[in-house]
Amino acid sequence: MSAPRTSPVVTEYLRLGLAFDRLEEGFVDAFTGDPQLHAEVVNGPTPEPAALADRARGLRGELPADLPSPRAAFIDSHLAALECSARKFAGEQIGFVDEVQAYFDVDIAMSDEQSYREAHAAMAVELGVPGATGDALADAYAAHKRADEIPADRVDDCVRAFSSALRDRVRDTYPLPDNEIVEFEVVGDKPWSGFNYYLGGYRSKVAINTDLTQYMSSLPHLIAHEAYPGHHTEHCRKEQILVGGGQAEQTIFLVNTPQCLMAEGLADHALVAAMGDDWGRWAQEIYADLGLRFDGERAQRMSRASAGLLGVRQDAALLLHDRGADQDSVAQFLQRWLLAPPERARQMLRFLTSPLWRAYISTYVEGYRLLGEWLDLTPGHERLARFGRLLDEPLTPAQLRAEIAAV
Numbered sequence: 001m002s003a004p005r006t007s008p009v010v011t012e013y014l015r016l017g018l019a020f021d022r023l024e025e026g027f028v029d030a031f032t033g034d035p036q037l038h039a040e041v042v043n044g045p046t047p048e049p050a051a052l053a054d055r056a057r058g059l060r061g062e063l064p065a066d067l068p069s070p071r072a073a074f075i076d077s078h079l080a081a082l083e084c085s086a087r088k089f090a091g092e093q094i095g096f097v098d099e100v101q102a103y104f105d106v107d108i109a110m111s112d113e114q115s116y117r118e119a120h121a122a123m124a125v126e127l128g129v130p131g132a133t134g135d136a137l138a139d140a141y142a143a144h145k146r147a148d149e150i151p152a153d154r155v156d157d158c159v160r161a162f163s164s165a166l167r168d169r170v171r172d173t174y175p176l177p178d179n180e181i182v183e184f185e186v187v188g189d190k191p192w193s194g195f196n197y198y199l200g201g202y203r204s205k206v207a208i209n210t211d212l213t214q215y216m217s218s219l220p221h222l223i224a225h226e227a228y229p230g231h232h233t234e235h236c237r238k239e240q241i242l243v244g245g246g247q248a249e250q251t252i253f254l255v256n257t258p259q260c261l262m263a264e265g266l267a268d269h270a271l272v273a274a275m276g277d278d279w280g281r282w283a284q285e286i287y288a289d290l291g292l293r294f295d296g297e298r299a300q301r302m303s304r305a306s307a308g309l310l311g312v313r314q315d316a317a318l319l320l321h322d323r324g325a326d327q328d329s330v331a332q333f334l335q336r337w338l339l340a341p342p343e344r345a346r347q348m349l350r351f352l353t354s355p356l357w358r359a360y361i362s363t364y365v366e367g368y369r370l371l372g373e374w375l376d377l378t379p380g381h382e383r384l385a386r387f388g389r390l391l392d393e394p395l396t397p398a399q400l401r402a403e404i405a406a407v
Contacts, residue, residue: 006248009062011037013075016055016082017252019047023089024356026255032200032239033251053086074394075249077105081257096321100359104261105397106366110318111311116337119308123339126298126305141339144302148215154292155214159184161286162220166228169274173384174229174391177202180236182227186210192351194222196231198253202239204232212347216292217299220283221271229274229391230267237391250394255356258396265367266390269375273387312337314365317352327353374400377407 014033018041021028031038056079063072084102088094100108124132127140150158163182170176180202187207197205206226208214214222224230235253242250253259275282280296280303287294316334319325325333327349334345351357371390378386389395 006246007064007067009059009064009067010075010248012055012059012062013079013249014252015041016052016059016079017254018042019052020082020085020089020254022047023049023052026356027085028252029255029260030198030200030235030253031251032198032243033248049086049089049091053083053090056080056083056086070394070399071247071249073399074396077396077398078249078254078257078259081105082254085256096318096359100362103256103258103359104362104366105258106261106362106370108314108318108362108366110315113337115308116312119306120337120339122305122308123302126302138335138339142341145215148217148299150214150216150219150292152210154290155186155208155210155219156184157290158214158216158219158287158292159208159223161290162223162283163227165282165286166220166224166274170229170233174233174237174388176233176236177240180232182206182232184208192357194226196226196235198232198235200239202236204235206232212344216283216287216294217280217302220275220279220286221268224271224274225267228270229387230270231263233270234263234266234391238394241392242394247394256359260360261363261367261397262371262390262395263367264363265369265371266387268364268368269371269387273375273384276383309338310368311365313348313352313361316348317358317361320352321358370397370400374404377404 014031014037018028018031018038022041060076060079060083063076067075081103084094084099088099094102097108100106120133120137121131123141124130124137127137127144129136129140132140163184167182182204184206185208187209188211190207190209190211193209193212195207195209197207199205204227208222226232238250253263271279277300278296280298280300282296283299284294284296312334316330319330319333320327330352331342331345331349334340334348335342338345338348340348352361375383375386
């Protein structure tokens with residue numbers, strides 16, 4: 001049986017997306033499609049941003065009527081995001097809030113700092129210093145974090161143990177090809193803590209930034225986020241089901257598109273989707289097998305207590321790019337509310353000031369919120385099954401909002 005014919009508009013969408021990597025290396029996060037098409041774009045003339053914006057607008061009007069509506073909606077929302085990126089590359093001044101809306105199809109605003117005060121109060125109770133604020137709370141939190149550190153020479157063992165355990169758990173529910181594999185490597189001098197490079201053919205390379213200390217309470221989330229059932233699992237399932245079914249638009253993954261908000265929201269919910277709310281007890285058993293002491297129930301309580309701080313980094317981006325605040329004051333904002341040491345706040349600023357990544361923080365904040373609201377429509381014991389729709393379908397933020405509104 002011959003492969004399904006790719007719509008000419010879909011091919012042009014892929015060509016357009018690939019062209020953005022000529023303007024900013026890394027804009028194409030992954031491409032597993034036609035190597036000849038890739039070579040044509042890479043070896044072709046350097047694109048003009050204004051022409052890319054025009055082409056994105058034109059393709060939105062050319063989407064064929066016979067394309068199934070979920071696919072048409074997916075491509076249309078991504079063309080809108082690419083148009084905005086092209087306008088930015090062309091030097092057009094676009095407000096930060098409008099930029100985020102065009103990229104990720106979400107509206108953002110500053111959070112109420114009262115939610116941060118309430119989170120600090122809850123964290124102070126868990127840290128055994130009820131009522132503590134300011135430096136006293138920061139000192140107690142720093143001591144808690146030091147006790148949570150994974151010894152540098154044990155990180156690799158921990159990564160392998162959690163990757164294996166999560167892989168077995170996920171494959172029971174969502175079968176993956178026998179040849180799928182994740183290879184982990186350590187890197188430095190990066191603005192992020194971890195990154196999944198999907199290589200196609202059900203293979204991923206996951207880089208973990210050793211500039212940042214790894215913690216027992218966060219490592220299970222990191223492995224779930226990047227591998228099982230997060231980014232790697234999503235890429236594999238979509239390659240197998242969607243690309244295998246002829247949806248060639250799924251062969252490309254582009255930064256600063258709705259695709260990213262869906263993927264990061266999915267990945268940030270991955271551990272709880274796979275292991276449930278008692279993930280801490282499960283992690284405690286794995287650490288015990290490795291000879292490490294970890295209080296899983298306390299980690300769960302601290303996670304719940306600090307949940308109100310979700311919006312801090314998005315607020316920092318708004319202060320920088322919408323309110324005109326300088327980097328020093330934004331670093332102090334991050335230190336105050338996230339109880340972060342100065343060097344960690346500066347690391348966060350690297351991400352928030354990167355030309356490519358400056359808007360990306362909203363994928364974590366708004367993605368977590370939107371997908372969490374959508375996942376909560378299903379009882380807890382059925383959550384992993386609902387999570388599977390995120391892995392297997394070309395869903396968009398607009399479609400999730402419509403489903404939430406319909407309940």
